[in-house]
Amino acid sequence: MSTPLRCTVYYGLRRFLLLAPTFILAPATPYRRLTPTLLLSCKGPFQLEVNDDAPRFVRAALIAPKVLRRRVIALDSDMVIFDLPMHSVVTTEPVRVLEFERFAPLLPALSEAFPGKLPAAEADRLFDAAVRLVDETPPEPHHDPRIEQALRLIDELPFDEVTVTELARRLGLSPSRFRHLFKDVTGHTISHYARWAAVWRACSLWSQGRRLTEIAHEVGFHDLAHLDHAFIEVFGLNPSTVIDPENVTLIRCT
DSSP: OEEEESEEEEEETTEEEEEESEEEEOOSSOEEOSSOEEEEESSSOEEEEETTOOOEEESEEEEOTTOEEEEEEESSSOEEEEEOOTTSSOOSSSEEEOOGGGGGGGHHHHHHHTTTOSOHHHHHHHHHHHHHHHOSSOOOOOOOHHHHHHHHHHHHSOGGGOOHHHHHHHHTOOHHHHHHHHHHHHSSOHHHHHHHHHHHHHHHTGGGTOOHHHHHHHTTOSSHHHHHHHHHHHHSSOHHHHTOTTTEEEEEOO
């Protein structure tokens, strides 16, 4: 069961912020995200289960990428979930429990964000502030111009047109060298990143009021079922749930 009730979602390229008075995430199949996730409960502890660990009750936690997520239960808690950009924070633990008080500077903006009254530009600054509060010393960027180019290409291409051979040719690398370098710089396989990027491209088309089936084909998925599966891998939620205007307010950021 996955139930974000009456939630507000601010979304932009490679990141989103979800705010919900009550949030229940208990998927039939546990899943892993490729990005770090910051969870904050403004009104009291929430239940969190990852990997095979026992349930823990916390108010602020950072979940590392690729950690198996089993359950989040936050009843009447004013739950805040930041899905942060890749490599924006560093954590060597599957879950890092944090002091909720360190995030007090975010509360005024979050109080505006819950009803969807925070301007999109302010939401962008809120993301940056959240990252700084998680880690005062940000990680050293691991840049490689060839991989930066590969990321841009993957972001632009439909998922079904992303091939290791073609990307490697454009970068002047052998396929095996490209695979190794990509994994070394990003921490992810090319196919995983491409699926993730395609889901974010699908998100960018929501505000155009188009049918999900059309969006699935445009971003390179064979059909809506494949988009649904990839979307759940990224967010733990079905796309039809997230874009339901009866319960969800979607606000596009930069």
